[in-house]
Amino acid sequence: MIWSKHSISSPSASAEPAPVDKLVLWLLRGGAGIAAALVLLILLFVTVESWPALRHISVERFLTDPSWNPGESKYNLAPMLSGTLYAAGGALLLATPLGIASALFIAYYASPRTAGIYRRLIELLAGIPSVVYGFWGLTTLVPLINQLHPPGASLLAGILVLTLMILPTITLTAHAALLAVPGEYLRGAAALGMSRWGMIHGVALPASKTGIVAGIMLATGRAIGETMAVLMVTGNVVRHADSLFDPVRTLAANIVLEMAYAMNDHRAALFVSGLTLMLLVMVLSGVAGWLGRTRHV
């Protein structure tokens, strides 16, 4: 486009904009301002609420206290941080190959009809509420794992449920990135006599790499912030997990589990959990946004 929309639709400088235009513009600015201020408001309130804990308890105590026992003024968040990262990391390890393979299936392997149906199915998976995944994990996965290795509610159950939840995100973003690969690349590769896998591996995947990585970042954010499903299947013991069958508690689950029962410093420490979570996700979405932008340049 040669002209920006701005210059097209504002009549030339000769005509003073109608008063109603000014009014509307200010209204819109006001609305957008509120929308933009919301993030700051959230950050402000979460920080204000966690302030008592940050003031009473030095920051390193959140990592070095012997345990998480707010009743005994011990506030170690490290096991929950590790639990969050293990669960999210495990889910990513599983969901990334599955998701990319699903996207390749839709884009290059399935017939158009099958691809359409499969894509719809993935979209449906994306629409299932997290509490339903958690419920299913609780009634189906946990008893299964319990037979394998009690108590069943474990890191493994959390990873499996999270995998199912972030798989659609990875698949759909990877598929969009694959669609954006210019057709002439693929036709060129085909003309060179490359095999289908050679084409995918040598041309399509490298060309869509940044888009796929941005999708994985989004999925990571979701996995870290996911609350209900994880809360329902991981057993919620505050401890560094030694194996896949150990129970863990994530930062988000910690908030739900104790918030209703917490007062004073304990409550503030839970807001610190929330703040940590928010900062983690903000960094991730920042990285994802940056990756997305470099792709367009």
Next chain:
Amino acid sequence: MKPALTLIMRYMLFAIALLLGSGWSLSGNAASQKLILTGASTIAPLAGEIARRFESLHPSLRVDVQTGGSARGISDARNGIASIGMVSRTLKPEENDLHAHTIAWDGVGIILHANNQVTALSQQQMIGIYTGNIVNWKAVGGQDAPITVVNKAEGRSTLELFLNYLKLKNSDIKPHVIIGDNAQGVKTVAGNPNAISYVSIGAAEYEITRGTAIKLLPLDGVAASVVNVRNGTFPLSRPLNLVTRGAPQGLIRDFIEFARSEQVHDLVEAQYFVPISVR
């Protein structure tokens, strides 16, 4: 020229209509006054039943009961979010700015799955199990299966009472699963034949009569039953309190008096708690 303004006007009218509508339905639904109770999940089912009976006597009143644990009952009553807090233990010395009104008594009992062969545990054995020194049911006379230790999350008064009884600190306990409410404890144990947990006796007996696959263990040789809580021989018993900021007045006082009166004894007993005047 005007579409923007008309649109905004229309939207405002709609919003006002909705708010008025809800205001009207508020008076239509007759809830011109409201009491909010928050706190202990142990008391909440009982308080809900009492509230419904109280509402039927006072048609212009609505009583909302929210669960959240004794700690929340204390804090909500303190900062005025709730008219009445529910606290399932005696108040601590630092909480004496609040007024407590006991409405019933309850005990805390150890529960196992109904199929577990173990019929009694000594205090030492329980300490061993909860601190992770005994990890197999075989060691306490059961079958050869690993023990799943179920503990409660921070802030629950059952946890405080239980720790007090075993003279342990929460950081000494090596749990496998952490749960929130009594009902979740019952559900976890009913779903896992090798689990052990502790819950309100009232909640446990209520579930047992509904056919849930759990059983209560005796403590110090005293059977965990409503009868033994009533006659005071059961070692782990506690008052169920309603707490208020300042002396209760008006409707709040009426509700508390109603909850302590004989008119609700059948409700208290239906939840397997012990009414105050009996004890």
Next chain:
Amino acid sequence: MSETVSVKLIHAHRDRFAQLTICFVAFLVCAAFVWIVSDLVRGGWAHLSWDFLVDSPRDAGRAGGIGPILVSTALILLIALMAALPLGWMTAALLAEYVSASGGFGYAVRYSLQVLAGVPSIVFGLFGNAFFSIYLGMGFSILSGGLTLACMLLPILVSTAESGLRAVPDAYRLSAAALGMSRATTLFRLLLPAAAPALAAGLLLGIGRAMAETAALLFTSGYVDRMPGSLLDSGRSLAIHIFDLSMNVSGGDAPAHASALVLIVALLLINMVAMWFTIGWQRRRIVSE
């Protein structure tokens, strides 16, 4: 010659292997989906009936139905949309029509919405509890739950509406400018109606997201499972009902399955209508050009 043949053979094998793996993965995902859905249907179908949809829950939800819970869910949704729609669409109109993408204000708004989209729902719950329930004194109410959800929905509504507005052909704007229409008239009479299907699709996506939400509502709209008398009453949403039944009520699995089934069917319907809107919109665009 034989060398190239063997290389070709290796390539063919690798190709075959890749194809098998990918098809297997696709099958695996389908199987997981079928597993989940069949579990839910098997567990909940028998419990589902008209009475279940309209009755009040009794005995902590083991018996009775989900009538008041559906009403609370609908009210929470209504509040959330009433707050988020005007704000979201205003923001979208500003971003798409009035400010340039790289300008300071536009960039700030866009960036903060991007951050907002990534904030975990439990953090919205914490914020809603601290701000709406306690600071603004709304307590545990449908109102504070709805407003918390509104904050959550904002990024989705803005991004769908913005892309809808951007997709309206520039010819519309040019013709309107040539006719001397004011920008406000152009926006309200021409651009918003032209983008209506996209707005509707975004709206439905938002409804879907809001209905599925649990964590943000736990500490804002509360647990009370009775028919709400006003917007300041606490009301339990369907997702929280499922959570409560499955975690806290032994013997609550059958009604939990049935409630989950109701929720999923509702979400499916919403998704389908949203998709129908999007497809219809794309077709119209093709015809109009």
